Amino acid sequence: MTTQEPEMPLEDVLLAFSVEPVHDRDTLDRYLALYPQYAEDIVLLSHDLRVEGRGIAEAFEDEDDFQNALKQLRGAGTAEPRNAANPFEAFRGASFAALADRxxxxxxxxxxxxxxxxxxxxxxxxxxARVARAVRMSVAELVAYLELPPVVAGAVNYKADAKPAADAAKVAFDSLLDSSQVxxxxxxxxxxxxD
Structure with missing residues (x-):
């Protein structure tokens, strides 16, 4: 038995749409796909925003409300939690090689x-624990990151004609060590x- 996420109220969907940085066709199509039950309201808001040239965000007096709406929008329709930061983001090129050496x-x-x-x-x-210390995060944060679905490397994403899929199956750590000839x-x- 699968559990469904609670349906997002119309007001929250419209608020989230209004704070999008760009109200182009791609943004509209994404919202229509995510919330087909609110299609008419989303299209009307899209038209109003284009005419006015501004979003509802200016109407908020409370910055926290605005930021919460924006976070909710960015998390809508995705299975990946936004709070699982990539611990390897700061390590590229030579620093990535140095991290492996460390x-x-x-x-x-x-x-x-x-x-x-x-x-x-x-x-x-x-x-x-060793990796977590090296990337300056807690073990729990590292584990939360590792539990997310596999990702496609940026270079593959950049060079592909179509959007590549992360279809690789996860492997046990021992198998990884064996295949890496450790x-x-x-x-x-x-x-x-x-350490």
Whole structure:
């Protein structure tokens, strides 16, 4: 039995639409696909916003209300929570290689973690703690990130003619180490608690 998310009230949908940075055809189509039951109201608001050239956001006196509406909108229709920050975002190029060296793992292991190709529950707690310290986040935040669906690397996304799908199945951490040709000594180091 699957549970459905509660339906978003019309007022919240319209508010979310109004605070979109751009009210173009793509934005309108996205909202119509997400909320077909409110199609007429969304289209009318879209027209009004184009005529007026501004959104409802200016009518808010309370910045918190505005920000909450914007967060709700950005999270609507997606399975991925926005609060699971990418711990590897700050590590690119040479800094990514340096992070792999610091963690004493091949880059392929770090790439699999970055792209969420590993079953989070199979990552040894000692290694998860080591990674979390290195990327300056809590172990719980790291695990929450790893539990999300796999991602498609940005370079693949950029070079593809059509939107690539993240269809790779997640693997157990031990399988990842084996496929990355990690030596028995490296495995022992990974499973130790010391940094």
């Amino acid at each position: 963690l004493r793992v091949p880059r392929s292991v770090l790439i699999a973690l970055r792209d969420r190709l590993v079953i989070a529950s199979t990552v040894p707690p000692a290694f998860a 030596t028995p000594e490296q495995k022992a180091d990974i499973y130790e608690a010391s």
